[in-house]
Amino acid sequence: MKEKILEILTDLRPDVDFENEKALITDNVIESFDIIELISRLGNEFDVEISPKELTAVNFDSLDAITALIARLVEEEED
C-alpha cells in the first residue's frame, strides 16, 4: 500500500521528496489543488471515501500518516 501511495504522490508532485518530508501540510509543501487531486486518486485506487473530516495535518503531513489513514479507512469500509 505504501509503495502505491508513494507512486501516486510522486506522480502528482515529482519535485517533492515524499520519503523524507514530514510536514507536507504544515509547511504548505502540498497545496489545496494537489490535495483534492490526491484524494481523488487515493479514493479511486483503494476504493475508500475520504471526507473533509479527515483533512487534517495529522493525516496528511507525511507518507506514513497518509498510509495509516488509508489503512484505517480500508478497514472501516470492510466493517
Add this chain to the structure above:
Amino acid sequence: MDLKYFTECILEWWGQLSYTVWMYFALLLPLTALIYQAAGKKNRRYVLLAASWFFFFSLSGILLIANILTSAFVWVVGNKLESVNADKSIKRKARKKKKKQILVISVVLLLLVLVIFKYLDFLGLNIVRITQIAGIPFDWKVLGLAVPVGISYYTLEAIAYLSDVYWEKTEAEKSFLNVALFMSFFPKLIEGPITRYGGVPELFAGDGLVLDNVAYGYQRILWGLFKKLVIADQLAPAVNSLYDGDYMDGGVALFAALAFTIQEYMDFSGAIDIVIGSARIFNVKLAENFRQPFFAKNASDFWRRWHITLGAFFRDYIFYPISLSKNTAKLSGKVKKVCGASVGRFVTPAISLFFVWLSNGLWHGPRWTYVFYGMYYFVLILIENIVEEPFLKLLERLKLKETSAPVRVFRYVKLLFIVMIGEMIFRAESLSKGFDMLKCIFTDLRFDVMAENLENIGIDRYGYIPIIGGLIVVMIVETLKEIGVPLRAKLQALPVPVRFGFWYVCIFVVIIFGAYGTGYDVEDLIYAQF
C-alpha cells in the same frame, strides 16, 4: 474640573472607541488586565467575558443581544450535534444524516441573520433594478439597519465551530459562558483573526498574567500602532481625496492604486498586531493573519499570506467540502471522459474556487465592487494554476531556474500589478469608477502632470517623510522575518538599557509622527466595516 465637562469628554472619547485610541490600549486593556489578575483562576474568564460584553455594548449598544443569542444558539446546537454523535443506538448512516440536517439548518439560520443585518438593503435595491427592467412594479424602502460589531467574523467562527463538532474534530463546549466568551472576546471582535474554537484553550484556562506575555503584547501593540498611525492614517486623507475625486489621469490612478494597497496593508496588519498583542496579555495565542504577503510568488501564494484566517476558513469549510462532494466528483468524471484528464482535473477545483471567491467577495460587504474583486481572483488563480505547468516547461526550455533573478522579478512585478489593480477596484466608489481608473492607466499614463496633480491631495512634501521612512522600516522588518531572523529574540538579548532605549524611541516615533490629535480625525479601521 467641572464634572459635567469631564463626563462629556469621557463620553466623546468613548464614542470613538477602537483598537487605535489611547483609551483602548492605555485604559481599557490595562484595567481589564488588573481586574483579571485580581479575580483569581476560577473567575478570570468571567472578567474577560464582562470586558468583552462591555466593549461590544460600547460599540453596538443593545445589539449585544444579537451576539448573546447567537452564542446561545451555537452552544445548544453544538451540544445537540455531540449528543447525536454519541448516540450509538442509531445506525451510522442514520446518525450522519441526522447530524447533517442539524448542521445545514443551523448554518442557514446563522447566515440568514448575517444577511438580514448586512445584505437586506443590497438585495432589495437589486431586486428593484431587475423588476424595473422586467416592468414589474416593486419598491424597496431602505432600512439602513445598524449592524452588530464583528458579525461577519463571529458568524464564520460559529459556522467553523459547528462544522468541527459535526466532523468530530472538536468536542462541543458544555459551558455557555465559554462559548459566549469565544464569540465575543474583545481583542478579536472587530477585525478577527477568524479563530478556531480548538485553537484557543488559554482563553478559558484562567492562568494569571505572565510578564513576558504582557511585554510581548505591548511591544506588538506598539508595532501595530506604528503601522496604523504613522503610515496608514497619514496616507488616509490622500487616499480618500483620490478616490472621491472626479478627474484622474493614468499616473494619479496608478498612485491611487499603490497608495490604497499600502494603506490597507498597514491598516489591517497593524490592527491585527494590536489584536494579537492584546490577546497575548491574557496568554491567548491568536493565529497570525499575515505572513509577508508581498514576498509571495503568485496570487494563490499571496492569499496564503494575506488575511490567512479568512483564506483558511474558505479552504476548510467551502473548498474542501465542495471538492469532496459526490456531485462534484460525478461532474468532474463526466468532463474527464469527454474532454480528457488534462482538462477534467481542473473541473473540481474550478467549481469549488468559484464558490470560495464569490463568498470572499460577498463577505466583504454588499457591494458589486467586492463581488468583482472576488471574481477577479477566481479567474486569476484558476489561470495561474492552469498555466503553471506550461510556464515551468517554458523556463526549462529557456534554461532559466525558477529562483533566478529575472524570473523572480517578473513574478514580483506581475503580483504587485495584480494586487494593486484588485485593491483599486475594491476601494473604488463604484464599479464603473474603478473601471475608469483602470482604463486611464492604459490610455492616459502621463507622468509629466502627475506631480502637479498630486499636490492637492492632502499630503504636503514633508508629510511623505514619515510615510516613506515608516515603509522602509516595515520593509526591512518583513525581509528579516522572511529570511528567518528571530527579531524579537535578538532584541530581548540586548542589554537592558539599550532595549529600553529602543522601545522608548519607538514610543516617541509613534507619538511624534502618528496621525492623531488636532487636525486629524480618528481613522476607522478598514476591516472593521466588513
